[in-house]
Amino acid sequence: MIIVPVELADRSYDVIVGDGALAEIGSLLPPQSRRAAIVTQSEIGIEIDAGLEQRVFEIGQGESAKTLSTIGDLCSAFAQWGLTRNDVVIGLGGGVVTDVAGFAAASYHRGISVVHAATSLLGQVDAAIGGKTGVNLPEGKNLVGAFWQPAGVVCDTATLATLPEREFRAGLGEIAKYHFLGGGRLDDEQLPERVAACVRIKAEVVASDEREGGRRAILNYGHTLGHALEIEGAFDLRHGEAVAIGVIYAAEVAHRLGRIDAAAVTEHRRVIAEYGLDSELPAGTNTDRVLGLFSRDKKALDDVTMVLDGPNGVETVVGPDPQVLRDALEAMVAQR
Numbered sequence: 001m002i003i004v005p006v007e008l009a010d011r012s013y014d015v016i017v018g019d020g021a022l023a024e025i026g027s028l029l030p031p032q033s034r035r036a037a038i039v040t041q042s043e044i045g046i047e048i049d050a051g052l053e054q055r056v057f058e059i060g061q062g063e064s065a066k067t068l069s070t071i072g073d074l075c076s077a078f079a080q081w082g083l084t085r086n087d088v089v090i091g092l093g094g095g096v097v098t099d100v101a102g103f104a105a106a107s108y109h110r111g112i113s114v115v116h117a118a119t120s121l122l123g124q125v126d127a128a129i130g131g132k133t134g135v136n137l138p139e140g141k142n143l144v145g146a147f148w149q150p151a152g153v154v155c156d157t158a159t160l161a162t163l164p165e166r167e168f169r170a171g172l173g174e175i176a177k178y179h180f181l182g183g184g185r186l187d188d189e190q191l192p193e194r195v196a197a198c199v200r201i202k203a204e205v206v207a208s209d210e211r212e213g214g215r216r217a218i219l220n221y222g223h224t225l226g227h228a229l230e231i232e233g234a235f236d237l238r239h240g241e242a243v244a245i246g247v248i249y250a251a252e253v254a255h256r257l258g259r260i261d262a263a264a265v266t267e268h269r270r271v272i273a274e275y276g277l278d279s280e281l282p283a284g285t286n287t288d289r290v291l292g293l294f295s296r297d298k299k300a301l302d303d304v305t306m307v308l309d310g311p312n313g314v315e316t317v318v319g320p321d322p323q324v325l326r327d328a329l330e331a332m333v334a335q336r
């Protein structure tokens with residue numbers, strides 16, 4: 001097993017990565033816990049033995065389960081079972097489960113311990129690590145939540161073998177992002193080492209900026225266009241697929257701004273292609289609508305903040321030239 005520490009003073013914890021890592025979950029549970037509330041979804045289909053008195057609490061499928069009413073229902077069910085502040089919640093599943101389980105744990109009894117067992121690639125390299133928890137509102141995604149660090153995270157790479165092929169590939173979009181956050185040639189690694197390398201990068205970034213005062217935003221590399229394509233809703237794109245296209249767009253913007261050379265753009269395209277991901281915009285992308293989604297002011301592009309590669313590596317850039325944002329997007333539309 002590979003153990004990656006997330007160094008956050010008295011809230012530090014370990015992420016255990018490897019084939020069969022789920023068997024290690026007991027070592028991460030707080031010693032005082034008597035009961036474990038396992039939050040999962042029926043489709044996950046994985047059973048764990050926490051080594052404590054345990055009960056399974058299922059939430060609904062998909063992103064639509066990320067609501068305040070799910071949190072209310074879970075907390076009521078915890079109370080009816082008699083879960084106490086000294087017990088533990090285990091989030092067993094992908095990003096939806098760990099976001100919901102984490103937020104329920106952050107809220108129940110004003111906060112009880114949570115341990116995540118991430119079973120999706122996206123969850124293992126991103127969602128389960130770093131303490132961001134929350135749910136959606138009709139007004140937008142992840143608008144209500146809390147920073148609530150887990151007591152530990154298990155990334156059992158054996159659980160990825162049964163993921164639907166498309167879901168696995170979509171997770172590779174998030175891994176592709178880490179190539180440019182200091183990961184280097186991650187595609188040369190075996191899966192557990194590759195996951196651990198991403199976790200190491202995320203752990204270091206989170207340790208340096210837990211509450212996203214600044215640097216943590218680099219984890220959103222590729223997300224400006226990626227989120228816009230997801231919000232547009234007209235395309236059948238998974239999060240990681242949208243991020244992959246967003247990474248290419250970010251490289252094109254950085255090149256046009258003179259921040260990176262053509263070879264670096266080629267390397268971005270190579271990595272995305274290596275993972276079998278599409279780097280082209282979906283057919284029917286409406287440039288104006290997508291650009292409008294970049295900005296809080298839907299009619300102007302002056303307040304956009306992007307994460308861009310450059311001479312100092314990937315960093316946040318406030319107010320990139322709006323014409324460059326438009327030109328790079330129009331060029332990608334024309335390339336289709």
Ligand code: GLY
Pocket residue numbers: 126127129130132216219220
């Ligand atoms: N998913 C980005 C972050 O955890 O900050």
